[in-house]
Amino acid sequence: MSTWSRRSALPLFGLLVGAALSLVASRGLIDDTYITLAYARNLAEHGHWGMTPGITSNAATSPLNVALLALGFLVVGPFAGADGELALGVVTTVLAGVAAGCAGYVARRAGISQWWAGAALVVVLANPLLVSALGLEVVLLFTAMTALLATAVAGRPLLYGVVAAFSLIARLDMVVFVVVLALACRGVRRRLHVAVGFCCLVALPWFAASWWWLGSAIPDTFVIKTNQRSFGEGRTYLRGLWTHYWPNTPVAVGVSVIGAAIGVLVLLVLLVNLVRVRDEVRSGLVALGVGGVLYFAVYSVLGVPPYQWYYVPPAASLSCVAVLGLGVLLRDRGRRVATFALSAAALGGLAAAVPPSALPLPWAYPPVFGNFATPTEYRAIGSEVGDLVGDQRVTAPGEIGTLAYACDCDIIDQFSDPAVLQPQIDARIADADPVLGKLLEWNYANRHVGPEPATPWVLRWQSALYPPPEGVRRWTTTAGTWQTKDVLVLFRAQ
Incomplete structure (x- = not known):
């Protein structure tokens, strides 16, 4: 087999894994995914940055993910129309191929079989927390990690700076991995000014444009999520998994956690091993693992809610370290059977993670699912709501993403209307310490929000204690793994 064939095999494998994952999950996406898809569709069709057609908003946590999905809409549009699930499948497939190629480069630099990288890809993409948040930036962040690792190991500071910039636009908290990898790898560290310069050159225009036109350099989800306490007492990020x-x-x-747990053990061995053998691959893998640990620590200190996708960056980075690190540690012993064992374990883990209720494939909802209605139910309800309210505003019932995507109307809450969020921003600034408060004031200095317009329609879940007025339409839902049957009511505001 030629060198080109060997090097192209792994990206092709990544494309196949990404396509298979997209097919399995295409009809069972969680509600927050449709927030991103709504942003992407509006951007692709109208050049508009917002969740609903008539309101500009800045609550998309990952601007780069929105942009890539908008490109996906443009690609599939001539063939399938505005098919968000297909657009997501195209983007996921390409990102998985890129991640496989970057991980394969690291494996070659380490002198191990590229199929260690293939096993790492399967282990990460088989993680139930990741597959349960497909469509959010989870695959994009893993791809960014592998690209950061590859460019750091290659000692390419200019390219590292460009990848770092896109990583920050993908999600600002990726700064943890950007900084740790840059400092750990000699080739980037020696020309750190080049990496920093190109990172700023590529990233700052977006943040400046966001501050000027959208009223905030960072997404509004920082305020939304750090203020949120809806998961209940004690259910913060630190303890949320349990x-x-x-x-x-x-x-x-x-x-979900077994790969990360093994990754912590491999990370400790690699740290000890660095005392005796220091090279760029070992340094990069250690930095990637340390970045995952620090990421978990930062989110634990912030006390944010335990959304499943918040656990993906540390789980993905440590799982990648678990597989590639084992390959490096076992390299001199020639234990090729380990590659097969890891791949088989990864595939078995994916099969075990799929609950029987999610079958047949594609699943109706993912392994970790806590929404109040299934995606199919929400899509049907949203379509009817759009027909009933027309171009009038309607208040969201709590979960907004799938309803807004199917409704394609002005459905209102803090994610879609800056006027609704403004009181929370004011409260967050008032309660912050002096340093954070001043930073938030600067961030929102260009934000100009008028009074909230009247909203004539309301969507609300039926409550036995406080039932809503008699509605014009009611829908009974049967949610997924956790919730019971409930009733959603549409009625006129009083």
Whole structure:
């Protein structure tokens, strides 16, 4: 087999894995995914940055993910129309191929079989927390990690700076991985000014444009999520896996954390090993693992809610370290059977993570699912709501993404209307310490929000204690793994 054929095999494998993942999850996307898809569709069709057609907003956590999905809409549009699930499938497939190629480069630099990188790809993409948040920036962040690792190991500071810039636009908290990898790898560290310069050159225009036109350099989700306490007492990021997810989906949680747990052990061995043998690959893998640990620590200190996708960056980075690190540690012993064993374990883990209720494939909802209606139900309800309210505003019932995407109307909450969010921003600034408060004031200095217009329609979940007025339409829902049957009511505001 030629060198080109060997090097192209792994990206092709990545494309196949990404396509398979997209096919399995295409009809069972969580509600927050449709927030991103709504932003992307509006951008592709109208050049408009907002969740709903008539309101500009800045609550898309990952601007780069929105832009890539908008490009996906443009690619599939001539063939399938505005098919968000297909656009997502195209983007996921390409990102998986890129991640496989970057991981394969690291494996070649380490002198190990590229199929260690293939096993790492399967282990990460088989993680139930990741597959349960497909469409959010989870695959994009893993791809960014592998690209950062590859350019750092290659000692390419200019290219590293460009990748770092896109990583920050993908999600600002990727700064943890950007900084640790830059400092750990000699080739980037020696010309750090080049990496920093090109990172700023590429990233600053977006943040400046966001500050000027959208009223905030950072997404509004920083305020939304750090203020949120809806998961209940004690269910924060630090404890959320065990207090919130484990009681409901123990198998999925167990499969999700095992790769990261092995990664921590491999990271410790690599750290000890660095004393004796220091090279760029080992340094890069250690930095990637340390970045995952620091990421978890930062989010724990912030006390944010335990959304499943918040656990993906540390889980993905440490799982990648687990597989590639084992390959490096076992390289001199020639234990090729380990590659096959890891791949088989990864595939078995994916199969075990899929609950019987999610079959047949494609699943109706993912392994970790806590929405109040299934995606199919929400899409049907949203379509009817759009027909009923027309171009009038309607208040969201709590979960807004799938309804807004299917409705294609002005459905209102803090994610879609800056006027609704403004009181929370004011409260967050008032409650912040002096340094953070001043930073937030600067960030929102260009934000100009008028009074909230009247909203004539309301969507609300039926409550036995406080039932809504008699509605014009009611829908009974049967949610997924956690919720019970409930009733959603549409009625006129009083």
